[in-house]
Amino acid sequence: MRLAVISGDGIGPEVVAEGLKVLTAVAPDVESTPYDLGASRWLRTGELLPETVLDELRQHDAILLGAIGDPSVPSGILERGLLLKLRFELDHHVNLRPAKLFDGVQSPLADPGPIDMLCIREGTEGPYVGNGGVIRRDTPQEVATEVSLNTAFGVERVVRYAFERAVARPRRHLTLIHKTNVLTHAGSLWSRTVEEVSAEFPEVTVAYQHVDAASMFFITDPGRYDVIVTDNLFGDIITDVAAAVTGGIGLAASGNLDASGTHPSMFEPVHGSAPDIAGQGKADPTATVLSVGLLLEHLGRTEQARKVNAAVAFDLSTRDPKAPIRTTEVGDRLAALA
Numbered sequence: 001m002r003l004a005v006i007s008g009d010g011i012g013p014e015v016v017a018e019g020l021k022v023l024t025a026v027a028p029d030v031e032s033t034p035y036d037l038g039a040s041r042w043l044r045t046g047e048l049l050p051e052t053v054l055d056e057l058r059q060h061d062a063i064l065l066g067a068i069g070d071p072s073v074p075s076g077i078l079e080r081g082l083l084l085k086l087r088f089e090l091d092h093h094v095n096l097r098p099a100k101l102f103d104g105v106q107s108p109l110a111d112p113g114p115i116d117m118l119c120i121r122e123g124t125e126g127p128y129v130g131n132g133g134v135i136r137r138d139t140p141q142e143v144a145t146e147v148s149l150n151t152a153f154g155v156e157r158v159v160r161y162a163f164e165r166a167v168a169r170p171r172r173h174l175t176l177i178h179k180t181n182v183l184t185h186a187g188s189l190w191s192r193t194v195e196e197v198s199a200e201f202p203e204v205t206v207a208y209q210h211v212d213a214a215s216m217f218f219i220t221d222p223g224r225y226d227v228i229v230t231d232n233l234f235g236d237i238i239t240d241v242a243a244a245v246t247g248g249i250g251l252a253a254s255g256n257l258d259a260s261g262t263h264p265s266m267f268e269p270v271h272g273s274a275p276d277i278a279g280q281g282k283a284d285p286t287a288t289v290l291s292v293g294l295l296l297e298h299l300g301r302t303e304q305a306r307k308v309n310a311a312v313a314f315d316l317s318t319r320d321p322k323a324p325i326r327t328t329e330v331g332d333r334l335a336a337l338a
């Protein structure tokens, strides 16, 4: 396995080191190549994602990313020039975010019941494509637009992926989350696409919710969800809610997939670079380790993925929730268990 590793900034290198520890414990054939990208490179050299680096990244089977960002970098530079650029250039149209409440993990909800959902967020369209502009900037007549782009092709491929995942899960249930009553143009395309693709998956039952109602149900009845499919912006927001109710940012894993397999997919914890705790050895690497599990699963290494997930499940069920996290100790435990 040729793996490109972008450790990034802040706690990124700390959690990635533990992710690699667990990965090499189950997959000794990994050849990893580190890439220096992120806030520190930009501050040093002004470079974000040079074309030569992008070409090299394309030569790998997968990418593992820690976190990118630093308070000294103006907002938007790294997001647009590096993170979103990677997603668009490598056609990461599926943003996969499982949210499972593991045994032993305390949810902030009083009585959550079992939660095991797979959120599938579109990754290359919607309002995140930079389709907009501004005129009369810094005047009282300033105009700013940010147009949501939705294509039949782009919606269909992510909806199809969601059905494929749903049909392979025990509950075989799929919920479309959108705001079709107000965003009628894009909403209609999403609804019609789900309806059309559903004909090919008669075993999957389909539900629809407006994003505002869904935000409420994520808190009051998260157990109702199995697979969720939604657009880029709604997915960004609701997956943070899903992460919160299943134990928080230290556990939330994600994959940015090119489901066609043409480009390498990229796996990363949902959290950022956490400058407030960086360098203190107390970041929880579990989200990164679960992202490694997604990586292995995506590459068809099902048994290795199972070992990683089982190690995390066992560790969480036996952790003292009040004991402080030591990053390297968690990694050592998970590597030994895997």
Ligand code: NAI
Binding pocket: 011, 015, 066, 067, 068, 069, 070, 071, 083, 249, 250, 268, 270, 271, 272, 273, 274, 275, 276, 277, 282, 283, 284, 285, 287
């Ligand atoms: P953050 O996720 O970095 O931190 C939010 C809070 O969660 C902080 O209190 C932090 O200490 C805590 N936290 C995060 N990860 C943790 C872990 N593994 N274990 C324990 N606690 C953890 O989000 P924030 O503070 O909004 O952003 C910090 C920087 O990260 C910014 O520059 C932001 O742009 C960047 N960022 C990068 C992302 C990426 O690389 N994909 C995603 C989100 C933010």
Ligand code: MG
Binding pocket: 236, 237, 240
């Ligand atoms: Mg987000």
